[in-house]
Amino acid sequence: MRKTVALLALLIFAPLSLAEEPTEDGLDYGDYTSVALQVKSWDALGEGKYEDAVKYTEKCAELYEEKAREMQASLSAKPSSDVVHDYWALNDVGTCYFIRGEALTKLRKTAEAVAAYKVVRDELYYSQAWDPKGWFWAPADAAYPKIEMLEAKMKNDF
Amino acid sequence: MRRITIGFGIALLLASCVANIPDDQDPAPGSRVQVVKQSDGTFTLLRNGEPYRVKGAGMGDGDLRLLAESGGNSIRTWGIQQLEELVDGKPLLDRAHELGISVTAGFWVQHVRHGFDYSNSTSINKQRDRLRSAVLKYRHHPALLAWGLGNEMEGFEPGETDVRIWQELNHLAGIIKELDRHHPVVTVIAGAKPSKIAGILEHYPKLDILGVNSYSGAPVVGQSLVRSGWDGPYFLTEFGVAGTWEVAATPWDAPIEPDPSTKAAETYTAYKMDRDNNVGRSLGSYVFVWGHKQEATATWFGMFLPSGEKLPRVDAMAYAWSGKWPDNRAPKLQSLETPVAFKKVKPGIRSFAEVDCIDREGDELRYVWDIRAESSDRKTGGDAEAAPPSFPDAIEAGQGTPRLEFMTPNLPGAYRVFVTAYDGQGGAVAHNLPFYVEQ
Numbered sequence: 001m002r003k004t005v006a007l008l009a010l011l012i013f014a015p016l017s018l019a020e021e022p023t024e025d026g027l028d029y030g031d032y033t034s035v036a037l038q039v040k041s042w043d044a045l046g047e048g049k050y051e052d053a054v055k056y057t058e059k060c061a062e063l064y065e066e067k068a069r070e071m072q073a074s075l076s077a078k079p080s081s082d083v084v085h086d087y088w089a090l091n092d093v094g095t096c097y098f099i100r101g102e103a104l105t106k107l108r109k110t111a112e113a114v115a116a117y118k119v120v121r122d123e124l125y126y127s128q129a130w131d132p133k134g135w136f137w138a139p140a141d142a143a144y145p146k147i148e149m150l151e152a153k154m155k156n157d158f
Numbered sequence: 159m160r161r162i163t164i165g166f167g168i169a170l171l172l173a174s175c176v177a178n179i180p181d182d183q184d185p186a187p188g189s190r191v192q193v194v195k196q197s198d199g200t201f202t203l204l205r206n207g208e209p210y211r212v213k214g215a216g217m218g219d220g221d222l223r224l225l226a227e228s229g230g231n232s233i234r235t236w237g238i239q240q241l242e243e244l245v246d247g248k249p250l251l252d253r254a255h256e257l258g259i260s261v262t263a264g265f266w267v268q269h270v271r272h273g274f275d276y277s278n279s280t281s282i283n284k285q286r287d288r289l290r291s292a293v294l295k296y297r298h299h300p301a302l303l304a305w306g307l308g309n310e311m312e313g314f315e316p317g318e319t320d321v322r323i324w325q326e327l328n329h330l331a332g333i334i335k336e337l338d339r340h341h342p343v344v345t346v347i348a349g350a351k352p353s354k355i356a357g358i359l360e361h362y363p364k365l366d367i368l369g370v371n372s373y374s375g376a377p378v379v380g381q382s383l384v385r386s387g388w389d390g391p392y393f394l395t396e397f398g399v400a401g402t403w404e405v406a407a408t409p410w411d412a413p414i415e416p417d418p419s420t421k422a423a424e425t426y427t428a429y430k431m432d433r434d435n436n437v438g439r440s441l442g443s444y445v446f447v448w449g450h451k452q453e454a455t456a457t458w459f460g461m462f463l464p465s466g467e468k469l470p471r472v473d474a475m476a477y478a479w480s481g482k483w484p485d486n487r488a489p490k491l492q493s494l495e496t497p498v499a500f501k502k503v504k505p506g507i508r509s510f511a512e513v514d515c516i517d518r519e520g521d522e523l524r525y526v527w528d529i530r531a532e533s534s535d536r537k538t539g540g541d542a543e544a545a546p547p548s549f550p551d552a553i554e555a556g557q558g559t560p561r562l563e564f565m566t567p568n569l570p571g572a573y574r575v576f577v578t579a580y581d582g583q584g585g586a587v588a589h590n591l592p593f594y595v596e597q
Contacts, residue, residue, distance in 0.1 A: 045406045046414070048500030102406065105420070133403075145377035149420070149427040157490075157518075158422040158474060 027055055034064045034092035041099040045106075053103035057096035057116075068093035068124060075126045084128055084136060094120050094127020098139035101146060114150050117143040187340040188300035189260075193366050193391050193441070200438025201391035203342075203367075205260065205303065211433075212303070212442020213479045214262070216396055217250070218449015220462040220472075225448060226257040228472065229480030234262040234395060234444045236309055238292040251301050260303035262344055262393070262444070263296060265289055267308030267327065276322040289333055297338035304341050305334050306395075310348040310371060310540075312357075319354060324361035331364035342366035346395045349375065350382040359387060367441060371396035374404040376428035380436030394443035397428045398461075398471065402454040402536075408500055410572050412532050412592040415455055418491050422474035429478045445475055452545045454533055455574065457588045463578065467586035488585035489517045496575055498566065499591040505568045508554070511591070512561045513577045521581040527553060527562040532572030532592065549573070570597050 023029060030036035037060035044053035067089035079087050097119045104113035120127065125140035152158075191210075194202045203210045214232035215225055222245050225233065233254060235241060241263055245253040254261050268274035268285060275281055289307075296302060307330055312319040331343040345362070346369030347354050358365060368388060372379045376397035383392060399421040402413040416424065425445060432440050450460040457463075461471045470488045477483050496511035503509075515523055531546040549567050556562040567573060573595060578588040 042406065043409070046408050046500075048408075048414070141378060142374060145374070145424075145427060145431060148377060148431055149423045152427050152430070153419065153423040156423075156426070156477070158419045158426070158470065 025055060027052060029056070029059055032059075032063065034060055034089055034096075037063075038092040038095050038099070041096055041103075045099055045103055048106075050103040050106045054100055054107075057100040057103070060093055060096040064089045064093050068127070072124050072126055078126050078128065078138065081136060087126070087128075090124060090127045091129065094124035094139050095129040097124060098129070098143055101143060105146070105150065110150050110154055114147055117147045117150075121147060187338075188298045189302060190340045191303055191342060192340075193342050196438070198438070199389075201441065202438070203391070203441040210260075210303075210442075212260075212262075212393060212444065214260075214442060214444040215448035215461075215475070216444050216446045218447045218451060218460065218462070219464075220448035220450075221466065221468070222246070222250075222253060222257060222259065222448075224468065224472065226259055228476035228484065229482075230475070231258065232260045232262065232303060232442065232444070233448065234264060234306055236264040236306075237266040238263065238288075238296075240264065241296060251296065251299050255299070255301035259301065261299075261301045262304045262306045263292075263302055264306035264309060265292055265330075267311045267330065267345075269311050269313070270320065270323070271313060276320055276326060282326065286330065286333060289330055290337065293334055293337045297341065302341055304344045304367065305338075306369065307331060307334065307343050307345045309346045309369075309395075312347055312354055314348060319357055321357060321361055324357045328362045328364050331362070331366075335364060344369045344393060344395070346371060346393075348372075350379055350386050350388070352386040355383070355386040355388045366391075368392040369395035371446075373397065373399065373401035377431035378435075380432060380440055383439075389439070391439060391441050393441055394428075394432045396446040397432070397443060398425045398446045398459060400424065402458060408572075408592050408594070409502075410532075410592075410594050412572050412574070412594075413454055414500075414592065415458055415590055417494070418470045418587050418589055422470040425471045426474040426478050429475065445471075451540075452533075452543050453540060454536060454543075455590060456530075456545060456576070457590065463586055463588065467580060467584055469585075470587055473585075486521075486581070486583045486585060487518045489515050489521075489523055489579045489581050489587045491515050491579065491587045491589050494577060494589045494591060496591055496593070498575075498593040500593065502594045502596045503566050505566055505570060505595045505597075507566050508563065509566060510556075510561060510563050511575050511577065513579065513589075514560065515579040515587060517581050519581070519583070521583055521585075523560075523579045523581060525558055525560055526578045526580070527557055527564075528576040528578075529553065529564055529567065530574055530576060530590075532574060566593070566595050568595075570595050 037056050041053050041056040071087045071090040097116050101113045101117035120139045120143040127139050128136040129139050131137055191205050212232045213230050217233040217235050241251045242249050334343050344367045348371050370379050405413050407413045447459055450462050450464045453459050461469055473487050492514040494513045498509050529549045529552040533546045535544040537543050552564045552567050554563040574590040574592045576590040580586045
């Protein structure tokens with residue numbers, strides 16, 4: 001019983017304490033929700049902070065990839081727009097892998113970027129990302145040509 | 159008023175006379191082009207009886223001879239007046255023919271967003287008359303490949319397309335077919351959204367080849383079209399680099415331009431994936447754009463500088479079309495860095511930018527730096543944009559060299575530092591990084 005209470009307390013307060021404690025890498029992970037980490041990844045990418053973008057995506061994967069894979073495994077088709085938010089972990093982790101590919105490309109870590117894009121294309125392929133312009137898009141579809149492009153770049157001198 | 163009425167009457171009479179010239183009595187069309195459906199459901203474009211795959215570019219002010227030398231075989235235009243523009247001293251259509259280049263002749267179908275009213279019969283009739291005149295004037299030209307009837311006239315917002323636009327396109331295609339049965343009709347839409355395809359399938363049966371403009375989605379446009387319900391033949395009518403609306407942006411909403419090598423690789427990949435993955439449906443493609451264009455930046459979509467030098471994407475297309483790199487390549491930019499990149503900084507602080515470029519043939523490179531304001535004249539749909547102002551006074555030292563020293567401008571706002579490296583042999587490479595000056 002005592003153990004259960006302690007565990008419950010840990011579960012309740014852990015996110016709070018994580019959010020309050022300064023991180024070793026100096027990054028602000030917000031409330032550590034998958035969506036916060038995904039948004040921070042995009043923002044870091046836009047600010048040219050590519051190393052930071054990679055770290056946010058890594059944190060998102062560390063905390064939510066298991067859940068994301070579970071959601072992916074439960075699906076046989078891309079979720080329709082009325083239920084898409086039920087697959088929050090899949091959407092955020094899949095998008096984070098796409099962002100990681102983008103950031104690693106900017107860092108000229110081509111092989112690692114290809115590996116990140118391949119996770120979305122081959123494993124988390126039902127993930128969807130929201131475009132503020134008003135629609136969902138599929139990171140897997142966007143990752144596919146990126147992989148082809150980077151592989152072409154590795155093979156040819158552009 | 160009476161004179162105008164009589165004049166209008168004569169014009170109508172003339173128009174009706176020329177419109178009634180039956181095309182089957184036309185003894186010598188300049189070229190015969192048709193789309194043939196094979197027994198397996200795939201499509202082949204035949205030009206004068208031979209299979210023809212379009213390896214093309216949207217024609218801007220770039221070097222047309224270089225397109226032919228690079229292995230390209232076709233261009234597309236947007237407006238009919240473009241066919242008369244002088245290239246190497248000759249009308250574009252004639253010069254293209256001399257170079258063995260075919261032309262998808264664009265006829266500009268008016269846009270609602272530019273104020274055209276599809277319920278105004280006078281405007282509609284005027285547009286129909288303009289089309290008749292254009293078809294009669296150019297239908298026999300041997301360079302003519304197809305009629306490009308309209309470009310992105312359907313609008314961009316969901317639910318924006320008025321069915322009357324599709325219906326009018328069908329009517330216009332009928333006018334073309336009545337006067338010229340030897341050249342297919344292509345209509346170009348933006349992207350492959352299901353609602354657009356549904357509208358076309360329902361209201362536009364006279365369409366021969368669908369044209370699709372697509373940027374990030376270009377490599378998979380064939381698959382997107384199938385998902386949207388189009389299994390007919392198509393041209394990829396604009397493709398190249400990711401659009402300004404499809405990339406990450408700075409916190410002040412300045413889209414981050416991909417580096418030149420990435421742009422070249424993206425362009426090459428889009429071409430190759432479309433060609434290889436859609437055999438029998440993709441009849442070819444037109445890269446965007448064989449010329450210079452200000453759109454968000456001076457270098458985003460254009461494959462040439464305003465001064466005529468080719469950029470690396472021209473070489474990438476030469477490699478894609480012919481399988482060979484040109485003898486003289488545009489220089490390669492390996493890196494561009496400045497401490498102010500992507501940052502908000504104070505006005506009047508001293509900074510620097512450094513570029514690392516190589517020239518594969520060992521040509522000596524000349525560097526030109528420019529500090530420019532972020533574009534404040536952003537438009538949609540590729541409409542013409544004004545170039546933002548330059549701030550030459552911000553440059554302190556290093557113009558002409560790979561390292562620039564500059565002061566951030568005193569006027570708060572968004573800027574970019576641009577560099578262009580010229581090889582002196584007709585090639586160049588250009589890139590930029592954004593920064594923001596705070597109060």
